[in-house]
Amino acid sequence: MKPVRLPASATLALPRWGLIALCLLYILPGLIRRDPWKSDDAAGFGIMWTMARGTWQDWLWPHVAGLPAPGEGPLAFWLGALFIRLFGWLLGDALAARISTIGFFLIGALSVWYSTYLLGRRSETQPLRLAFGGQPEARDYGRTLADGALLIYLACLGLLLRSHETTAEALQVSMIGFAIYSAVRLFESQSLRSAMVLGVTLGLLVLTRGWLVPMAFWSALVLVSPRHGDRLLQRLALVTLPLGFATASIWPLLNALMQPFGGNPTPAWLQWNAAQLAPPSLQSVVYFFKYIPWFAWPAWPFAAWAVYAWRKQRGALHVTLPLGLIIAFILLMLLHPHGEESFLLPLLPPLSILAAFGLPTMKRGAINAVDWFAMMTLSTCAAFIWIGWIAKQTGWPPRLAHNALKLAPGFKPEFNLLAFLIAAAATIAWILVIRWRIARHPSVLWRAVVLSSGGVILCWLLLMTLWLPWLNYGKSYAGVAKQIGAKLPSAGYCVDTNVGAAQRASFAYFGGVEFARFDNHDCAYLLLQDRGSDPLMKKDEDGRLVLMWEGRRPSDRDERFRLYRRVKQ
Structure with missing residues (x-):
């Protein structure tokens, strides 16, 4: 039966x-108002960007500015x-x-x-x-x-x-x-x-x-x-x-x-x-x-x-x-x-x-249990996102504001009216959905998951409106890329490097850095990524490398980049 x-x-x-x-x-x-982030997101974009700016060979052999993928x-x-x-x-x-x-x-x-x-x-x-x-x-x-x-x-x-x-x-x-x-x-x-x-x-x-x-x-x-x-x-x-x-x-x-x-x-x-x-x-x-x-x-x-x-x-x-x-x-x-x-x-x-x-x-009791779990968990998450944003904007609660800004040194919060209105409208809509679910006790089949999906969408929307500048500041390599690009010639050079795909894509896109392609490693410049306390290039034995620049993203204390120029003997 x-x-x-x-x-x-x-x-x-x-x-x-x-x-x-x-x-x-x-x-x-x-998807809007953010840079490619330091993850597979930036690496994937780097392959797409390299193809779009390259020749038929770049379309057949996927790579990130010369790094094979x-x-x-x-x-x-x-x-x-x-x-x-x-x-x-x-x-x-x-x-x-x-x-x-x-x-x-x-x-x-x-x-x-x-x-x-x-x-x-x-x-x-x-x-x-x-x-x-x-x-x-x-x-x-x-x-x-x-x-x-x-x-x-x-x-x-x-x-x-x-x-x-x-x-x-x-x-x-x-x-x-x-x-x-x-x-x-x-x-x-x-x-x-x-x-x-x-x-x-x-x-x-x-x-x-x-x-x-x-x-x-x-x-x-x-x-x-x-x-x-x-x-x-x-x-x-x-x-x-x-x-x-x-x-x-x-x-x-x-x-x-x-x-x-x-x-x-x-x-x-x-x-x-x-x-x-x-x-x-x-x-x-x-x-x-x-x-x-x-x-x-x-x-x-x-x-x-x-x-x-x-x-x-x-x-x-x-x-x-x-x-x-x-x-x-x-x-x-x-x-x-x-x-x-x-x-x-x-x-x-x-x-x-x-x-x-x-x-x-599903039994009514099980449906109600899922709904209450979704409502309490996702409402708490949304409330925390709001409280954290208020802390960044106003400095209160002071401990929460200190911890948020500590993770992104140098970040300066700015009030965005449009983002605030969108977040507020989404929060009001969430409250109305909860009221509909609790007050009317609907019998439609999808009532058991409407709070789960609506709450996930709400939390994501709040993060991508209220917290997006802070997240973008911590996950983007745009600032470092522009600093490196400013130290390099406008054209006619190449850079050897050990950086990963995400960093390579960001440096090429934001800084215009020309990296070595495939087996071409006879470059006048060398870009190294290492831990700040343990540099890879501890000593230049023959004096052929000149340090031109070193830096890092403010939100990452361990990661450090050093740009060298090779001097011909």
């Missing part, structure tokens, strides 16, 4: 404008570079690159919604018919479940930072969502066209971040398909797999034919892929169980409940498809040598979809 018994009043869908507004409130804060794949960086080419002159290169990030997120969000909608319309997912009628229509029920899946997806804590960075991970998680949507279409129609779309999607996933996740995805579909017809397995084996392989081969084939910079980045890329696999280790297991509870919150409790609630319908597609993908991705995570956050990201789309089917069967 199906575990769902619902009246039509419980399937009231969110208005389309409301869903669009939530998605925009989620993705836009954090053999890992992942080129697709996300191709798209970011394309937007820099199209809109960099108008928006600035950094903001233009983030247009691709917005597109990546919207693809993922729409894919999660439509995948759940299609699964929710199927006959095996429909609620039991009530004795006197009044059960929801299939379309209304599917749309309400889709709204719930999207809200759960937006509430996942692990998605928040990665979806706002110019990285391949941002595209990968969205492409997984689209691959799930393509798989649902294939399972429903078993048509040649659906199999072809899925094959191209998996091939593009290979070009985004390697072949491990797409192969795990395809393998999970193969294991699930026997329950849904023999023809489906034929489509996966004879159409999807070959077409995926052909799509993924485009870049390696171009590399082999055109030999960018006189070489081929494909072997290093394949080696990076192979290095992601290893026998299961205690370290990877500990990493998974340590980080997955918060990374996939609140999706995993609802998903676990959905598996239990639908245990008698184990062959139903809305359970077997997302659950098969979840198991495949968990196994892939456990086979990673060390454990890595980027290998947890693929879990979020199938977890969110499966979690949506747990909503109709």
Whole structure:
């Protein structure tokens, strides 16, 4: 017997404008009015910027101002570079690159919604018919479940930072969502066209971040398909797999034919892929169980409940498809040598979809517990963000103000009226949502996650309005880059260095520093990064190096940069 018994009043869908507004409130804060930050964000932007300002060779061999980036794949960086080419002159290169990030997120969000909608319309997912009628229509029920899946997806804590960075991970998680949507279409129609779309999607996933996740995805579909017809397995084996392989081969084939910079980045890329696999280790297991509870919150409790609630319908597609993908991705995570956050990201789309089917069967007490936890935790977080901002602006409470400014020496707080008004409006809206949830006791399915998603969006928006100048001051290399650039000639030089990809990208973009390219290391200048108390260049034995400049970011006491000029003997 199906575990769902619902009246039509419980399937009231969110208005389309409301869903669009939530998605925009989620993705836009954090992309505007900031520099590339010292992380994968700056490194990813550096690859995009290098491509956009370079030749065809830079597009085929991803690198950060001369530092090869053999890992992942080129697709996300191709798209970011394309937007820099199209809109960099108008928006600035950094903001233009983030247009691709917005597109990546919207693809993922729409894919999660439509995948759940299609699964929710199927006959095996429909609620039991009530004795006197009044059960929801299939379309209304599917749309309400889709709204719930999207809200759960937006509430996942692990998605928040990665979806706002110019990285391949941002595209990968969205492409997984689209691959799930393509798989649902294939399972429903078993048509040649659906199999072809899925094959191209998996091939593009290979070009985004390697072949491990797409192969795990395809393998999970193969294991699930026997329950849904023999023809489906034929489509996966004879159409999807070959077409995926052909799509993924485009870049390696171009590399082999055109030999960018006189070489081929494909072997290093394949080696990076192979290095992601290893026998299961205690370290990877500990990493998974340590980080997955918060990374996939609140999706995993609802998903676990959905598996239990639908245990008698184990062959139903809305359970077997997302659950098969979840198991495949968990196994892939456990086979990673060390454990890595980027290998947890693929879990979020199938977890969110499966979690949506747990909503109709959740007991009222469990729903209230989740709501109260979300309300108290996220309201406390929002209050702390406000108090910290007030402390920075006014100096009260003095201890909190001292600690905030101590982490960013030299930072001078400025009042931004627009940012304050946006933050205040978002806070008022949050209070109204809480009042609606507590006072009206709504019966709609997505009521259990509206506070979780709304609270996450509120806290992120507050951070990216009230605290953005402080965060940007502490995470940007723009100031140091301009100091280094001022000490170098305007043209006709190169710089050897040991700095990482994020610093290299920032120095090249903000300071115009010309770094050595690939095997060219005969440069007149040397830039070293080390710990301030333990310099790498302790002594210049032959007197060939002259220290021109040294400095650091005010917010980082350990990191120090030293610029030397080589003197010809």
